[in-house]
Amino acid sequence: MKFRIVHARSPQISPFHFSCLRNFPFLLFGATLVVVAAGLTGCNHNTAPAVQNAATNVKTYPVKGKVLGTDASEGTVTLDGEAIPGFMDAMVMPYKVKNPNVLSELHPGDTLTATLYTSDQGDYLDQLVVVAQGKLNYKPTTGVYHVPQAGDVVPDFKLLNQSGRTIHLHQYKGKVLIITFIYTRCPLSDFCPRMSRYFAEINNALKKDPALYAKTHLLSISFDPVYDKPAVLKSYGEAYTGEYTKSTFGHWEFAAPSKDELSMVTHYFDVGVTPGENGTLTHSLSTVVIGPNSKVVAWYPTNEWKPADILNNVKQILGPKAS
Numbered sequence: 001m002k003f004r005i006v007h008a009r010s011p012q013i014s015p016f017h018f019s020c021l022r023n024f025p026f027l028l029f030g031a032t033l034v035v036v037a038a039g040l041t042g043c044n045h046n047t048a049p050a051v052q053n054a055a056t057n058v059k060t061y062p063v064k065g066k067v068l069g070t071d072a073s074e075g076t077v078t079l080d081g082e083a084i085p086g087f088m089d090a091m092v093m094p095y096k097v098k099n100p101n102v103l104s105e106l107h108p109g110d111t112l113t114a115t116l117y118t119s120d121q122g123d124y125l126d127q128l129v130v131v132a133q134g135k136l137n138y139k140p141t142t143g144v145y146h147v148p149q150a151g152d153v154v155p156d157f158k159l160l161n162q163s164g165r166t167i168h169l170h171q172y173k174g175k176v177l178i179i180t181f182i183y184t185r186c187p188l189s190d191f192c193p194r195m196s197r198y199f200a201e202i203n204n205a206l207k208k209d210p211a212l213y214a215k216t217h218l219l220s221i222s223f224d225p226v227y228d229k230p231a232v233l234k235s236y237g238e239a240y241t242g243e244y245t246k247s248t249f250g251h252w253e254f255a256a257p258s259k260d261e262l263s264m265v266t267h268y269f270d271v272g273v274t275p276g277e278n279g280t281l282t283h284s285l286s287t288v289v290i291g292p293n294s295k296v297v298a299w300y301p302t303n304e305w306k307p308a309d310i311l312n313n314v315k316q317i318l319g320p321k322a323s
Helices: 100-105 192-207 210-214 230-241 259-268 307-318
Strands: 051-053 058-071 076-081 091-096 111-119 122-132 158-161 166-168 176-182 216-222 252-256 273-275 281-283 287-290 296-300
Touching (some): 058 091, 091 122, 100 273, 158 230, 176 307, 192 210, 192 307, 230 252, 287 307, 296 307
Parallel strands (some): 176 216
Antiparallel strands (some): 051 058, 058 076, 058 111, 076 091, 158 166, 158 252, 176 287, 273 281
8 A cells, every 4th residue: 555644734844955956957836847867866876775676677765755745747746855875865856656646645744755766767756655744734636625623513424334334423422432544455554554453452441441431432434435345344343352253343333434425524534545556545544533512622644643642632521520
């Protein structure tokens, strides 16, 4: 899976590094991006070896940088990139992207990692993963994404849960509802599997406090309804609850919206999803804490939060009397 992990926002964009690019004319965010090809391959070569495929003469390098802008017409993303050992110094650079569809999921301020492929035929980025999101509101080409803010009233979205039963978000009024977004085939351990492991920790911690347990509910929402049918979600959920066939899903449910309503749900919770190869999805993360009044209390757009953060939110919402 490639990831943008949008996936809102007011970033502190790091200073440009012009040590190598200063001799090459370019315009950021403009209609023209001109870079001499040698600029990509001729800056400060070091001795560290790159991975090389002798059959195709393709070399690969790990890339990490902050997104400054994208150009869909050129299929490029401009990065304020870190140094690439054995290849070039830290610098601002526009890169071709192998799959231009992912550009709609990248936004100024996002920090991403990727693999740079270089050869005599050209250079491009692939395997993009957004490891931290920026803080800018944005309007992707597929529609306007809503950035959850404290006090926002969450719509009464309908979903189909692991038991094949239709549920809706407002049925949890009176409880603290904790939602995260996943898809069951996600191959990156730091993304959906991490969210599910964290939810398992939260579920177990709340279970130890009957008062908090009774006033909270966990919901993992899949953005892959075509594959993540109820039976798939049930099997996935059983593994993470640790109760397997004994799972009742009374406190932690797994559900997915219909294909027709998927876009509304993902847009409201700022989840960007782009189809990748072999059934993978490039996506962002979104975890939200919703109060008993169906209003957003806290939103976590990355994978950098910890279960303790959510538990603290719960205790602050419900107060000391709850426990």
